[in-house]
Amino acid sequence: MIKYISIRITVVFVFLASFLVGFSQELASDSTDRLTNQSNELLKLVELQRKDSIKRVELENRFVNEDVKSTKEYKELYKEIELLKNKDSILRERRIQKVDSLKLLNKGVPVNPFDSTLFSIYTNIGSFSASDRAKVINERILILTADLKFNPDSLILTEDESGKIIRWNDLMVMTINDNDAIWMNMDKDELAQQYLTTIKDSITQYRKDNSLKELLIDFSLAFLIVFVLVLLIIGLNRLFTSLKFKILKDRTRKFNGIYIKNYELISGKQIIRFLWAIADFIKWLTILIVVYLALPLLFNLFPATEGYAPILIDYFIKPLKKIGAAIVASVPNMITIVIIIVIFKYTLRLLNYFANEIHKGELAINGFYKEWAMPTYHILKVLLLAFMLIVIFPYLPGSESPIFKGVSVFIGVIFTFGSTGAISNIVAGLVLTYMRSFSIGDRIKIGDVVGDVIEKNLLVTRIRTIKNEVISVPNSQVMNSHTTNYSMDDLGNGLIVHAEITISYDTPWQKVHELAKQAALNVEYIEKTPEPFVFQLTLNEFYVTYQINAYTKKPNLQAIIYSELNKQILDVFHGADIELLSFHYSAWRDGSEARIPKK
Numbered sequence: 001m002i003k004y005i006s007i008r009i010t011v012v013f014v015f016l017a018s019f020l021v022g023f024s025q026e027l028a029s030d031s032t033d034r035l036t037n038q039s040n041e042l043l044k045l046v047e048l049q050r051k052d053s054i055k056r057v058e059l060e061n062r063f064v065n066e067d068v069k070s071t072k073e074y075k076e077l078y079k080e081i082e083l084l085k086n087k088d089s090i091l092r093e094r095r096i097q098k099v100d101s102l103k104l105l106n107k108g109v110p111v112n113p114f115d116s117t118l119f120s121i122y123t124n125i126g127s128f129s130a131s132d133r134a135k136v137i138n139e140r141i142l143i144l145t146a147d148l149k150f151n152p153d154s155l156i157l158t159e160d161e162s163g164k165i166i167r168w169n170d171l172m173v174m175t176i177n178d179n180d181a182i183w184m185n186m187d188k189d190e191l192a193q194q195y196l197t198t199i200k201d202s203i204t205q206y207r208k209d210n211s212l213k214e215l216l217i218d219f220s221l222a223f224l225i226v227f228v229l230v231l232l233i234i235g236l237n238r239l240f241t242s243l244k245f246k247i248l249k250d251r252t253r254k255f256n257g258i259y260i261k262n263y264e265l266i267s268g269k270q271i272i273r274f275l276w277a278i279a280d281f282i283k284w285l286t287i288l289i290v291v292y293l294a295l296p297l298l299f300n301l302f303p304a305t306e307g308y309a310p311i312l313i314d315y316f317i318k319p320l321k322k323i324g325a326a327i328v329a330s331v332p333n334m335i336t337i338v339i340i341i342v343i344f345k346y347t348l349r350l351l352n353y354f355a356n357e358i359h360k361g362e363l364a365i366n367g368f369y370k371e372w373a374m375p376t377y378h379i380l381k382v383l384l385l386a387f388m389l390i391v392i393f394p395y396l397p398g399s400e401s402p403i404f405k406g407v408s409v410f411i412g413v414i415f416t417f418g419s420t421g422a423i424s425n426i427v428a429g430l431v432l433t434y435m436r437s438f439s440i441g442d443r444i445k446i447g448d449v450v451g452d453v454i455e456k457n458l459l460v461t462r463i464r465t466i467k468n469e470v471i472s473v474p475n476s477q478v479m480n481s482h483t484t485n486y487s488m489d490d491l492g493n494g495l496i497v498h499a500e501i502t503i504s505y506d507t508p509w510q511k512v513h514e515l516a517k518q519a520a521l522n523v524e525y526i527e528k529t530p531e532p533f534v535f536q537l538t539l540n541e542f543y544v545t546y547q548i549n550a551y552t553k554k555p556n557l558q559a560i561i562y563s564e565l566n567k568q569i570l571d572v573f574h575g576a577d578i579e580l581l582s583f584h585y586s587a588w589r590d591g592s593e594a595r596i597p598k599k
Helices: 002-065 071-105 130-146 178-183 188-209 212-249 268-301 308-360 370-395 402-418 420-435 475-480 509-521 555-575
Strands: 109-111 119-121 156-160 163-168 171-176 258-260 263-266 443-446 449-456 460-464 470-474 483-485 495-504 533-539 543-552
Touching: 109 130, 119 130, 130 171, 130 188, 156 188, 163 188, 171 188, 178 188, 212 268, 268 308, 308 370, 370 420, 420 449, 420 475, 443 460, 443 555, 449 470, 460 475, 470 475, 495 509, 495 555, 509 533, 509 543, 509 555, 543 555
Parallel strands: none
Antiparallel strands: 109 119, 156 163, 163 171, 258 263, 443 449, 443 483, 449 460, 460 470, 495 543, 533 543
């Protein structure tokens, strides 16, 4: 099975490769055919123009040398000559347009023996392609340049059946034919003379630039540039060193630090270090700029490295141009961003004003509690900031680039996976706020934790226990646990505290109720109204369990209240000679009374 699949994959790849090769060959063939067709059309235009030119010359000779017998014949001859002139100008214009369109298909092969283009070759001669011709011309120009016997003025133009020839003695440098002239929209003799002058001048200039005298001058200038560059670097180094010492010398007089009231925000030493760092940065930046600008001067001195100077300058200027163009292009967007930020800023200020008014109770909205004001404001603030970022995002520089979008998505994914627990706590904190399960200062119980709420934010709820311990409970855990609030009292009666009392059956229950209520009323923080009440919880085998219940409006003092209530119960019942006991009786197996053995 695997072998069968691999065979199929191989067949598919072979098919695709053959298709691509055929398609590329077809494109190349199509391009060649188009070039050939347009070249043939150009040759037809040239031939037609040549015939018209011959005919016009004949008519002009006839017009000049022969006697015209009549005015009518004179006018017809003159009219025919004018028509040929107009036709020639039209054909010339069509030929120029055709050459321009051909140059879009055929860029030509440059002749550049000295790393600068002298001219380009567009046509073939026999079996020699344009690239072959350009290569041979480069080689022969270099041969002439290297030959000490060669004098550029000894280059001559000759002619044979193939066209004009530029030669030196027996060495043929290049041939210029009619096709070359057509492609350059020039006469063949004129083009040959132009190429001859160009080759002479280039060889003469190259020899001049590479002569011993010129090289000595260039090396002297190079040495001078390097010497000046070294002096500049030494001078910059000394200048910035003296500047740093001057800053250090004036540290006690000018750099005493930055203070906010009595707090030292930034010390004098930190300011000096910062100024030194800025001085070093400016120094090295200046040195780099000076060296970078000196390199093109050095490269321009020698012909072999002359072409690198504009490249180096372009490396420096091009980024600056891009940065400047980007800054200019982003100015409208920056103005838009500033306007959006200002609008959102004052919108948030307005919301903050109303939230504070509701929180202080100055403004009341039916069904909206004042403790909801600030959390609601923070929620709206987050939503408005998120909306502002969405609105601003398209105006940020580079926001359309794939890298910017990819980084944004990556940060979003990291934030999503890394903040799952935090988000669950935030959501739980919002739900708890609007559930109004408890408020700051309430005595609550969450799981096994009992204490007063001292802080409630979006992530955690902090509780101070009666032992003065501060416990932070995540809001998600608060949501997943049952919460007991001892301070919430919608009726206004207060929290009911209670204590259980066990007394034997021989004590009347009316007496027990009276004494229990008296004990509760003796406690400082127990309310007189509503008055305390007693429940009889169980009738056990040997005793009765009573429960005293009393109201208090100090739920945060439960520990003190319970302690005081228990003390008062002991005092009141002992004062009435009633024992607080859970009675138990036991007997021996033989039925006799159980006694404690005497020692």
